[in-house]
Amino acid sequence: xxxxxxxxxxxLLVFSLVLAGCSEEKAEETKSQLDVIxxxxxxxxxxxxxxxxxxxxxxxxxxxxxxxxxxxxIAAAVFGDANAVEYRPLSSEERFVAVQTGEVxxxxxxxxxxxxxxxSVGLAFAPVTFYDGQGMMVHKDSGIKSLKDLEGARISxxxxxxxxxxxADQMRKLxxxxxxxxxxxxxxxxxxxxxxxxxxxTTDRSGLVSRRSTLSNPDDHxxxxxxxxxxxxxxxxxxxDTKWADIVTWTVYALIQAExxxxxxxxxxxxxxxxxPEIRRFLGVEGDLGEQLGLKNDFVVQIIKAVGxxxxxxDRHLGxxxxxxxxxxxxxxxxxxxxxxxPPFR
Amino acid sequence: MSKPSTxxxxxxxxxxxxxxLQVVFAVIVVIAGVFLITNALTSLRQIGISFGYDFLGKMAxxxxxxxxxxFSSTDSYGKAFIVGILNTIKVAFIGIILATILGFIVGISRxxxxxxxxxxxxxYVEIFRNTxxxxxxxxxxxxxxxxxxxxxKSLSIFxxxxxxxxxxxxxxxxxTSATLVWGxxxxxxxxxxxxxxxxxxxxxxxxxQKRYPGYFAxxxxxxxxxxxxxxxxxAPFSISTPEISKRGYIGGYTLSPGFGALLVALVMYxxxxxxxxxxxxxxxxxxxQVEAAKALGLKSPTILRLVVLPQxxxxxxxxxxxxxxxxxxxxxxxxxxxxxxxxxxxxxxLSQTGRSIEVISIVILVYLSMSLFTSLLMxxxxxxxxxxxx
Numbered sequence: 077x078x079x080x081x082x083x084x085x086x087x088l089l090v091f092s093l094v095l096a097g098c099s100e101e102k103a104e105e106t107k108s109q110l111d112v113i114x115x116x117x118x119x120x121x122x123x124x125x126x127x128x129x130x131x132x133x134x135x136x137x138x139x140x141x142x143x144x145x146x147x148x149x150i151a152a153a154v155f156g157d158a159n160a161v162e163y164r165p166l167s168s169e170e171r172f173v174a175v176q177t178g179e180v181x182x183x184x185x186x187x188x189x190x191x192x193x194x195x196s197v198g199l200a201f202a203p204v205t206f207y208d209g210q211g212m213m214v215h216k217d218s219g220i221k222s223l224k225d226l227e228g229a230r231i232s233x234x235x236x237x238x239x240x241x242x243x244a245d246q247m248r249k250l251x252x253x254x255x256x257x258x259x260x261x262x263x264x265x266x267x268x269x270x271x272x273x274x275x276x277x278t279t280d281r282s283g284l285v286s287r288r289s290t291l292s293n294p295d296d297h298x299x300x301x302x303x304x305x306x307x308x309x310x311x312x313x314x315x316x317d318t319k320w321a322d323i324v325t326w327t328v329y330a331l332i333q334a335e336x337x338x339x340x341x342x343x344x345x346x347x348x349x350x351x352x353p354e355i356r357r358f359l360g361v362e363g364d365l366g367e368q369l370g371l372k373n374d375f376v377v378q379i380i381k382a383v384g385x386x387x388x389x390x391d392r393h394l395g396x397x398x399x400x401x402x403x404x405x406x407x408x409x410x411x412x413x414x415x416x417x418x419p420p421f422r
Numbered sequence: 423m424s425k426p427s428t429x430x431x432x433x434x435x436x437x438x439x440x441x442x443l444q445v446v447f448a449v450i451v452v453i454a455g456v457f458l459i460t461n462a463l464t465s466l467r468q469i470g471i472s473f474g475y476d477f478l479g480k481m482a483x484x485x486x487x488x489x490x491x492x493f494s495s496t497d498s499y500g501k502a503f504i505v506g507i508l509n510t511i512k513v514a515f516i517g518i519i520l521a522t523i524l525g526f527i528v529g530i531s532r533x534x535x536x537x538x539x540x541x542x543x544x545x546y547v548e549i550f551r552n553t554x555x556x557x558x559x560x561x562x563x564x565x566x567x568x569x570x571x572x573x574x575k576s577l578s579i580f581x582x583x584x585x586x587x588x589x590x591x592x593x594x595x596x597x598t599s600a601t602l603v604w605g606x607x608x609x610x611x612x613x614x615x616x617x618x619x620x621x622x623x624x625x626x627x628x629x630x631q632k633r634y635p636g637y638f639a640x641x642x643x644x645x646x647x648x649x650x651x652x653x654x655x656x657a658p659f660s661i662s663t664p665e666i667s668k669r670g671y672i673g674g675y676t677l678s679p680g681f682g683a684l685l686v687a688l689v690m691y692x693x694x695x696x697x698x699x700x701x702x703x704x705x706x707x708x709x710x711q712v713e714a715a716k717a718l719g720l721k722s723p724t725i726l727r728l729v730v731l732p733q734x735x736x737x738x739x740x741x742x743x744x745x746x747x748x749x750x751x752x753x754x755x756x757x758x759x760x761x762x763x764x765x766x767x768x769x770x771x772l773s774q775t776g777r778s779i780e781v782i783s784i785v786i787l788v789y790l791s792m793s794l795f796t797s798l799l800m801x802x803x804x805x806x807x808x809x810x811x812x
Contacts, residue, residue, distance in 0.1 A: 168773065169769045169772065169773045172773060172776055172778075173778050176471075176776070176778075177465075192774075192775075192776075193776070196471065196775065196776055197471075197775075197776030198471045198776060228667075228668070228669045228670055229669055230487075230588060230669070230670075232760070235757070235766065235769050235770050235773070236769055236770055236772070236773030236774070237773075240484050240770065240774075241483050241484055241774065243485070244483055244484050244485045244495035245483065245495070247485075248494075248495055248496070254485075255487045256484075256485045256486065256487050257487050257678075257680070257760045258486075258487065258760055258762055258766065258770065259758075259759075259760045260757040260758060260766075260769065261758075264758065264759070264760070265760075267564065267568070268568060268679075268760070271568040271569075271587055272572045272573075272587055272588075273567075273568050273587040273588055273679055274588075275669060316468060
């Protein structure tokens with residue numbers, strides 16, 4: 077009996093650790109993820125598959141959205157080929173383990189940048205690619221006008237998100253009692269809301285706008301004016317690998333800087349013989365900024381040719397020509413009163 | 423024969439080989455275990471995460487919808503786990519009872535001489551046993567529980583049971599000051615009635631005269647309840663009937679759609695397996711037993727109750743235990759329908775703290791202890807119901 081127990085326990089341990097997905101190579105490896113990616117010949121990006129505008133699987137089988145374009149930009153910076161990416165659709169609970177274990181090289185899945193995720197979850201965040209805030213969607217005929225009207229309401233939310241925590245914080249602050257209905261997928265949470273099983277659905281405001289567009293009668297739903305929290309969304313990589321983190325960081329900055337210089341997908345070639353020293357350095361005509369990062373000197377050109385500048389990426393997925401028509405607001409360049417700011421490329 | 427040990431090398435010695443093989447196997451297992459543990463710890467250290475359970479004492483800052491004990495977002499992760507464990511126990515306990523009842527009814531119906539009962543039971547078993555449980559949970563949740571009308575137009579039965587897509591509500595008991603007294607006296611009454619029944623039965627067997635053991639047992643309980651009434655002059659509980667208010671129900675006991683879908687799916691699924699086990703157990707009782715009982719002039723229900731089932735039970739219990747364990751473990755599919763049991767809470771804690779190994783180890787330990795405890799109870803019952811050989 078005792079022997080059985082020992083065998084059972086060892087088996088359990090083995091099994092739980094295998095689940096945690098830790099393999100020998102990772103323990104011994106000291107080289108940067110960049111070398112691994114170079115050797116593999118493609119980037120593995122952890123993305124969302126069901127938020128239109130940010131990351132979703134289109135009907136033609138390709139991934140589209142802002143986060144997808146960021147992933148493409150990174151692939152373009154590393155390989156000069158935006159299509160050298162393998163996408164891994166992740167749920168909100170799976171995403172951190174996927175980064176921790178190195179299953180994905182970069183996580184671009186509308187993930188909020190927070191202290192604890194930076195410190196104890198073991199992620200290193202790149203700059204914010206989208207400044208968002210949490211909002212609340214309710215049925216128009218429910219008569220709910222603000223968060224205070226939600227007394228006793230059932231509110232659906234996706235598990236494993238900051239949304240779940242912010243909801244608890246805000247309601248505690250307002251002293252409103254409610255019943256959280258926590259689903260492990262966004263589709264289920266929205267379905268329960270649409271059926272009227274819950275009174276309200278909460279997630280990031282951009283997510284609400286994009287989700288509302290997929291409901292059968294978008295006009296029957298309103299998004300409350302209350303903003304429950306700050307939700308800066310940023311790509312992230314595994315902590316402790318500064319070389320790889322730098323590449324992701326400066327890829328995002330390159331997108332922002334390109335917009336500031338007015339360099340677009342269409343006109344990037346005309347800038348190649350620019351006389352302005354900063355632009356020459358930025359595009360890698362002069363200097364060795366790319367090599368310092370471990371990339372080719374023209375990595376910025378590759379990024380812009382692949383996806384355009386930040387403004388173009390935004391407009392393609394969330395701008396006036398899309399169903400969302402989201403105002404840029406804080407996502408404008410700092411020169412236009414927004415928060416998008418890149419440190420100098422030099 | 424005098425010196426076989428000198429002529430046989432130890433690797434060909436039949437007494438040593440089995441021991442040697444076991445030692446080799448144990449060493450491999452231990453090495454693999456140690457290797458995996460150190461490897462996991464090294465990887466964690468590399469990304470700067472320390473291993474430990476200290477997070478359990480920290481503030482959870484999330485809320486849980488279904489809960490049996492008070493829980494708010496200021497309580498600890500540890501307490502959140504307890505709420506989750508209680509929710510698992512709740513669905514498993516009710517589920518096991520209902521699945522057993524339904525399973526026995528269906529299993530017996532499958533052997534019925536009534537054509538309709540037999541066919542209905544067969545169709546039921548084949549459908550529920552042969553489709554995936556997760557699919558069944560989704561169907562119950564989306565098609566049935568979310569398909570109920572909105573709350574203002576709740577379906578109602580006698581204005582006391584209500585069904586809407588916010589949840590189903592049933593009348594419930596409210597504990598009053600008298601509940602405890604009634605409970606204690608009922609317990610005493612039940613114990614005494616058991617002894618009274620035994621005593622009268624013994625006398626009846628010894629004397630051969632009718633001593634009415636059943637009436638005496640029942641009378642004892644009535645007497646105990648009569649005393650309880652005299653002591654408290656109150657009903658044991660008040661019944662709270664639900665009413666519809668704006669966004670929910672007031673009074674009664676509300677079952678959330680997630681809990682409802684999970685419970686019904688688990689019961690229907692597990693009962694289809696139990697039905698087959700019961701049928702197998704009954705068929706395994708030799709035909710001669712039934713024939714002998716018939717020859718004695720017993721009626722069919724009596725044969726089933728006194729001759730067939732007591733013997734079938736011995737065959738039924740071990741596989742039945744497996745089904746109970748399956749039901750407990752299958753309750754972890756609840757996360758799909760927003761019922762926050764152990765795994766649901768675990769997933770939330772895991773993604774808020776990033777402590778995947780710790781959280782998964784807790785979940786494994788809890789399921790392991792619940793399953794072992796259930797097997798223990800069933801093993802005790804199994805021993806008790808085994809044939810006593812004389």
